[in-house]
Amino acid sequence: GENVEQHPSTLSVQEGDSAVIKCTYSDSASNYFPWYKQELGKGPQLIIDIRSNVGEKKDQRIAVTLNKTAKHFSLHITETQPEDSAVYFCAASRGILTGGGNKLTFGTGTQLKVEL
Amino acid sequence: DTAVSQTPKYLVTQMGNDKSIKCEQNLGHDTMYWYKQDSKKFLKIMFSYNNKELIINETVPNRFSPKSPDKAHLNLHINSLELGDSAVYFCASSHLNDNEQFFGPGTRLTVL
Numbered sequence: 006g007e008n009v010e011q012h013p014s015t016l017s018v019q020e021g022d023s024a025v026i027k028c029t030y031s032d033s034a035s036n037y038f039p040w041y042k043q044e045l046g047k048g049p050q051l052i053i054d055i056r057s058n059v060g061e062k063k064d065q066r067i068a069v070t071l072n073k074t075a076k077h078f079s080l081h082i083t084e085t086q087p088e089d090s091a092v093y094f095c096a097a098s099r100g101i102l103t104g105g106g107n108k109l110t111f112g113t114g115t116q117l118k119v120e121l
Numbered sequence: 122d123t124a125v126s127q128t129p130k131y132l133v134t135q136m137g138n139d140k141s142i143k144c145e146q147n148l149g150h151d152t153m154y155w156y157k158q159d160s161k162k163f164l165k166i167m168f169s170y171n172n173k174e175l176i177i178n179e180t181v182p183n184r185f186s187p188k189s190p191d192k193a194h195l196n197l198h199i200n201s202l203e204l205g206d207s208a209v210y211f212c213a214s215s216h217l218n219d220n221e222q223f224f225g226p227g228t229r230l231t232v233l
Contacts, residue, residue, distance in 0.1 A: 037220045048125075048211050048224030049164070092162060100220060106152045106176045107220050111164040 007032040009097050011112030018085050019120055026115045028095035029077040035097040037107070038071060038078045043092045043114075052093075053080070056100075085119045092116050124148070125225035127212050133231045134202055141198045142228045144212030152176075153195035154213040154222065155187060164211070170195050171217060202232045 008031040018024050030038075036057035041049035055062045055069045055078065062069050066085075071078040082089055095112040102108060125146045134140050146153065154177070155167040169177035173189040184200045195214075199206060212225040 039220070041224075043162075046226075048213075048226050050224065051221055054220065094164060098220070101218050102176060106154070106169040106171055106217075107215060107222065108166060108169070108177055109222065110166075114162045114164075 007035060007097055007099075007110040009095060009110050009112040011095050011115060013115060014113065015116045015118070017118045017120060020085060020087060022085055024080075024082045024085050024089070024117055024119075026080045026093055026095070026117070027077060028079070028097075028112050029075075030097040030110075031076065032097065032099070033076065034099050037098045037100045038069070039096050039109070040067075040069060040080050041094045041096065041111075043094065045091075049094060082117075085117075087119050087121060090117055090119045125212055125214050125223050127210075127225040127228050129228060130226065131229050131231075133233065135233055136202055136204060138202050139198070139200045140202060140230070141196055142210055142212075142230070144195045144197070144225060146193055146212075146214040146223070146225075148214055148223060149216075150214035150223070151192045151217050152215045153189065153192070154215075155195065155197050156211040156213060156224075158209040158211060158227070160208070168195075168197075199230075202230075204232050206230060207232045 011028045039054035043049045068081040096109040152171045154169045168187045170189040209227045213222040215222045
């Protein structure tokens, strides 16, 4: 089955700096890679995703890059703000299953702390 | 508010008891999921239902039984609770042919 590794487990940056979180996956058939943000006491929330036919995607201060050959993808947050402090999860899947639904395999999470 | 909701938010119970967690979504989705997040925050899928039919069933003890009365609800019943069942359980939903999953706020289960 799929295995997703995520690094670092904790990341502390100064406000305004950039933050980068990296993930690697094992299943070459995976074609969908979302990133979720989980704030304390809440459920994960999708912040950006990328499909395997795209190398990079950007949404305001957040960007994701994908290297299919190396089987790794990264989350980049620029101009970090205190409200970016949360746990971030990467995930991978083979996309929509026969019969419906999408089986996500999550990374182990990165606790991001943005300090003033 | 359109969302995925779960009840209860907190559940404290004794070993050996049976308990249920309820999930409802009003997003018009037809696929629903249960995830378990352990104390190290590792998030793992348990089950998925599409239109009341089971489509994903990971290696979960048969003490866990999901039930979907309709496509807007997916409940999780747990029999003979064990200490290791303590975790946060998240419900999620999506459209049949859409990758994006929307998560509920979670239910923190503590087994004493």
